[in-house]
Amino acid sequence: MGFREVNIETLEFNPFTKIGEEWMLITAGDEKKHNTMTASWGGVGIMWGKSVATAYIRPQRYTREFVEDQEMFTLSFYDETYRKALNICGSRSGRDCEKEKEAGLTPYYVDGTTAFEEANMIFVCRKLYRQEMGPQCFTQEDGIDEKWYPKKDYHVMYMAEILKVLVKE
Ligand SMILES: Cc1cc2nc3c(=O)[nH]c(=O)nc-3n(C[C@H](O)[C@H](O)[C@H](O)COP(=O)(O)O)c2cc1C
Numbered sequence: 001m002g003f004r005e006v007n008i009e010t011l012e013f014n015p016f017t018k019i020g021e022e023w024m025l026i027t028a029g030d031e032k033k034h035n036t037m038t039a040s041w042g043g044v045g046i047m048w049g050k051s052v053a054t055a056y057i058r059p060q061r062y063t064r065e066f067v068e069d070q071e072m073f074t075l076s077f078y079d080e081t082y083r084k085a086l087n088i089c090g091s092r093s094g095r096d097c098e099k100e101k102e103a104g105l106t107p108y109y110v111d112g113t114t115a116f117e118e119a120n121m122i123f124v125c126r127k128l129y130r131q132e133m134g135p136q137c138f139t140q141e142d143g144i145d146e147k148w149y150p151k152k153d154y155h156v157m158y159m160a161e162i163l164k165v166l167v168k169e
Contacts, residue, residue, distance in 0.1 A: 003108075003122060003166035008051050011165060015044050018077060023086050026055050027114050028066035028073035034107065034114040036100060037063040038090030041155075042075070044162070051162045053125055056133075056155040062094045067158055072112055072126055076119035085118070111164065120168045125160035132156050 018024070019042045027036040043054045053075055057064040067073050078086060085103035092099040100107065106117040115122040133154040135145050 002169050003110075004169050006165050006167050008162060008165050013044065015042075019043070022077065022080075023090070025076045025078075025086065025089055025116065025119075026057065026063055026067065026073060027076065027116070028063065028070045029114055030070075030112060031107075031109055031114075033066075035063045035066050035094040036089055036105070036114075036116070037061055037094075038086045039075075047159060048128070050128075052128065052159050053123055053162050055158045055160070057158065058153045058155055060153060064156060067127070068130075068156075070113065070127070072124065073158075073160065074110070074113055074115040075123040075125060076115040077121040078118060079120055082118055110166070115166075122164075122166040123162045124164035124166065126163050127158055127160045129159040130156060 020040055023038050023040045024042065025036045026039050027034060029035055039055060039057070041056045045052055045054075055067070055075070057067060085105055088099055088103040092102065100116070108115045108117045108119070110122070111124050113124065133156070135149070135154070138145055
């Protein structure tokens with residue numbers, strides 16, 4: 001089974017359920033070396049006239065080093081049968097183990113970056129913008145900083161153009 005490219009404007013994609021509840025994998029790197037992690041925070045939209053996706057990655061994630069170094073990364077989406085795989089990718093670090101093998105995922109190399117054959121949809125993304133988040137930028141004092149950043153490990157935001165949407169054939 002392969003993937004087929006579809007026009008992004010034909011997508012029925014609810015980010016609140018797709019990202020927030022079903023989760024996604026953020027993957028960067030190539031045949032030689034790549035890494036992946038689960039994410040349930042992120043977004044999609046329009047910026048600078050382009051279709052973009054936004055990922056938020058804490059500084060200590062191994063995946064962040066790959067996203068940082070590479071021009072491209074993928075966001076990939078899975079059906080419920082891969083929940084266990086996504087839990088593994090969201091709890092183990094690629095620094096310590098070959099987690100994609102543990103998770104039973106098969107690399108799928110595309111456009112110089114990596115996703116997984118088990119995905120039902122892949123966004124191939126080209127990084128456009130990065131920004132380090134920080135406490136000075138909160139506009140409300142309603143406890144988000146204290147709740148989510150007791151270790152002061154503020155996310156880095158990566159905004160990327162969605163160059164291609166691939167869906168499972
Ligand atoms: C459901 C779920 C959602 C997550 N979402 C994010 C996220 O949006 N950003 C982030 O930095 N970490 C997130 N994580 C944590 C990383 O996936 C986790 O720390 C992972 O082990 C990092 O792997 P790495 O060190 O190989 O990159 C999430 C974990 C889970 C289980």
